[in-house]
Amino acid sequence: MNAARPSWFRQLRALLLKDLRLELRTRDTLVAMVLFAVVAMMIFQFAFGGRGQDLSAVSGGILWATLALTAVLGVGRSWVPEREQRVLDGLLVTPVPRDLLLISRAGAIFAYLLAVEVVAVPLVTIFFVRGQEPGDLLLIGLVCLLANLGISVLGSLLACLALFARARELLLPVLFLPSLLPVVIAASGATQAVSGGTNDLAEYRGYCLFLGVYAVIFGLVAYATYEHVFDD
Amino acid sequence: MRGSGLVKRFGDRAAVDRVDIALAPGECLAVLGPNGAGKSTLLRMVATLLRPDSGALSVCGQELPGGRTRARAGIGYLGHDPLVYLDLTPRQNLELYAALYGLPDARERIDAGLDRVGLRARSFDPVRTFSRGMAQRLGLARALLHDPVLLLLDEPYSGLDAAGARLLDGVLADLGSARGAVMVTHEVERGVSLAGRVLVLRAGRVVLDEPVAGEASAFRARYEELVA
Amino acid sequence: MTDTRSTRRLAITGVLTAILTAVACFGIFFVAPEDADQGIIQKIFYFHVSIALVGLVAFAVGAIYGIRYLRTRDAHLDDVSSIAIGIGLAFSVLVVITGSIWAKASWGTWWVWTDPRLVTFVIVLLLYAAYFVLRSSVEGELRLRYSAIYSIAAFASVPLSFYSVRVARSFVHPVVFTTGGANMSDAMLVWFLVSLAATVGVFLTILQLELIQRRADRAMRRVKMRLEAMA
Structure with a gap:
């Protein structure tokens, strides 16, 4: 038995590395998420822009509606290998602090979302925005980072609640999306504020601040409740 | 206890x-x-x-x-299931557990553990390709990895x-x-x-x-x- | 016996609530002055706002008892939490309906997306409907624990939803608080407070009724188990 407490950082790195290795081997999640995001954009195009309307004014909304729905897929994949291959007990008998399990989960969701955004943000710009400036993409990138933070924190918490539920695939979107509405509102607002040449930085800052507050609040909720998620 | x-x-x-x-x-x-x-x-x-x-x-x-x-x-726990990821190799699984237990000499322990359960030769194949008995042996190596009391x-x-x-x-x-x-x-x-x-x-x-x-x-x- | 005591308390609350409700209805329709601009439809304000406030309080009670449940793991606290959220959900439905009626009367349309409070209540409706979906799809002790965790997360969502909707609107056109609030006359305020008290009474009555019901259910199950064990 080791007297030294296992290093927090090493445990986190191992958990994230495990997710990365699983994803690299199976490629289940990411490919599906990216394809889903592209298809969702197509749906928006044909639903709203079928007659060749200029969708620049709603491109931010299209981006974040797409990302919110894609996030449900990513969050839904959380704990699936653990459940299907029945490894969860193995993780739980190790002296890994339970908050690390949530944090590593959130980290994985964050990475998935970021990977999807790398494809989705330029694609939305090409598909829907007329007169985009490259500098705007950086500002939108910042929105993505902030929004991902909130989404992944909330997502990892709710994914745990759905872990042992019946009809888990149905439960998760129902639990997740209502709480996600503020992110969709703020992130699409912020994106809209800087895309297509309209540079309303005051509005942009306000929304970004809100996204930060959102992440902090759900971070606190997760911090206050994580012990009870894996109660043992 | x-x-x-x-x-x-x-x-x-x-x-x-x-x-x-x-x-x-x-x-x-x-x-x-x-x-x-x-x-x-x-x-x-x-x-x-x-x-x-x-x-x-x-x-x-x-x-x-x-x-x-x-x-x-x-604690070393071994149940009905080997509690290892089927899509990872034995070595990757044990590396994960070694890190979670905070073991200092992970490499040596993993090698010794794999030798002990006779899986050294298969240590780079995904566990999914293993028979039930082999997977459970890996589970045993996992449970014993940190030398539990x-x-x-x-x-x-x-x-x-x-x-x-x-x-x-x-x-x-x-x-x-x-x-x-x-x-x-x-x-x-x-x-x-x-x-x-x-x-x-x-x-x-x-x-x-x-x-x-x-x-x-x-x-x-x-x-x-x-x-x- | 605690049972008779809680029954007596329920009876007292029930009677008080009935009286308060009657007084409130009488006062609102026959005593309170009619609003100069909106006329008779403004009366719905007393119900609408009271229900909305008590609904929010119900969700707060749900979250607080959720926290207390997590601390102590006393199933009774989960009862209070889930019943309060159930009442809050029912109240939210009423808020949305009365709000919609009010919107029709004063703006000529059943629904406006520009009123952040009304829109927030629709989001709240979705948030807490999900609470019951969660409850029904998890079993045993997990149900109580997960519901408690979700009740806290959902309650944190409420102000965030309100704020995000409001901020989004304020960039389009500034929100002006025209209805209720500041420009109430004293007589209106008094009757509003009475109707608020009546609504609190309704909340407490239903809460106690449900609690007694659940306790009875549980006692019944225990008796059944014992009978089965004996047989």
């Missing part, structure tokens, strides 16, 4: 009902009983996987639930092949004076032959807790009577 007055309810039914259990260092305890007697539930409580509804429990010198993280560092085994022989079973026999025979083991099993003869003490559960209650004496076959008759 010591537990007293342990109760765990599922709904209105008490799966484990006021159970006292104790294990001295160097001892191997077999927990016997028919299906649904609460054996696994009891073991999962000791393994810190389930929180008892009431009762006191201390594991590896740590009071639960307060000291559970420290207690976990000393308390081995908790839940029907460990059910998935093990002959080589794995021999290996586990060796581990249990060679506990030493500092380590202990609790084995849940419905195989009475095997439990009695390996353990120094038996605890028999029936419907969540302890009906017998005594050192093993005499022949396994003689005990069988008493056992049948107890759980009937």
Whole structure:
């Protein structure tokens, strides 16, 4: 038995590395998420822009509606290998602090979302925005980072609640999306504020601040409740 | 390890009902009983996987639930499932666990563990390609990786092949004076032959807790009577 | 016996609530002055706002008892939490309906997305409907624990939703608080407070009724189990 407490950082790195290795081997999640995001954009195009309307004014909304729905897929994949291959007990008998399990989960969701955004943000710009400036993409990138933070924190918490539920695939979107509405509102607002040449930085800052507050609040909720998620 | 007055309810039914259990260092305890007697539930409580509804429990010198993280560092748990990722290789699985246990000499331990269970040659193939027995042997390597002071085994022989079973026999025979083991099993003869003490559960209650004496076959008759 | 005591308390609360409700209805329709601009439809304000406020309080009670449940794991606290959220959900439905009626009367349309409070209540409706979906799809002790965790997360969502909807609107056109609030006459305020008290009474009555019901259910199940064990 080791007297030294296992290093927090090493445990986190191992958990994230495990997710990365699983994803690299199976490629289940990411490919599906990216394809889903592209298809969702197509749906928006044909639903709203079928007659060749200029969708620049709603491109931010299209981006974040797409990302919110894609996030449900990513969050839904959380704990699936653990459940299907029945490894969860193995993780739980190790002296890994339970908050690390949530944090590593959130980290994985964050990475998935970021990977999807790398494809989705330029694609939305090409598909829907007329007169985009490259500098705007950086500002939108910042929105993505902030929004991902909130989404992944909330997502990892709710994914745990759905872990042992019946009809888990149905439960998760129902639990997740209502709480996600503020992110969709703020992130699409912020994106809209800087895309297509309209540079309303005051509005942009306000929304970004809100996204930060959102992440902090759900971070606190997760911090206050994580012990009870894996109660043992 | 010591537990007293342990109760765990599922709904209105008490799966484990006021159970006292104790294990001295160097001892191997077999927990016997028919299906649904609460054996696994009891073991999962000791393994810190389930929180008892009431009762006191201390594991590896740590009071639960307060000291559970420290207690976990000393527990090696092997259940029906090997508790490894099927899409990772044995080495990757053990690397994950070595990091979670915070083991300093991970590489050497992993090599030694894989040698011990005879999986060194397959250490770069995904576990999915393994037979059940091989996967369970990997599970054994995982449970022993951090050299636990308390081995908790839940029907460990059910998935093990002959080589794995021999290996586990060796581990249990060679506990030493500092380590202990609790084995849940419905195989009475095997439990009695390996353990120094038996605890028999029936419907969540302890009906017998005594050192093993005499022949396994003689005990069988008493056992049948107890759980009937 | 605690049972008779809680029954007596329920009876007292019930009677008080009935009286308060009657007084409130009488006062609102026959005593309180009619609003100069909106006329008779403004009366709905007393119900709408009271229900909305008590609904929010119900969700707060749900979250607080959720926290208390997590601390103590006393199933009784989960009862209070889930019943309070159930009442809050029912109240939210009423808020949305009365709000919609009010919108029709004063703006000529059944629904406006520009009123952040009304929109927030629709989001709240979704948030807490999900609470019951969660409850029905998890079993045993997990149900109580997960519901408690979700009740806290959902309650944190409420102000965030309100704020995000409001901020989004304020960039389009500034929100002006025209209805209720500041420009109430004293007589209106008094009757508003009475109707608020009546609504609190309704909340407490239903809460106690449900609690007694659940306790009875549980006692019944225990008796059944014992009978089965004996048989």
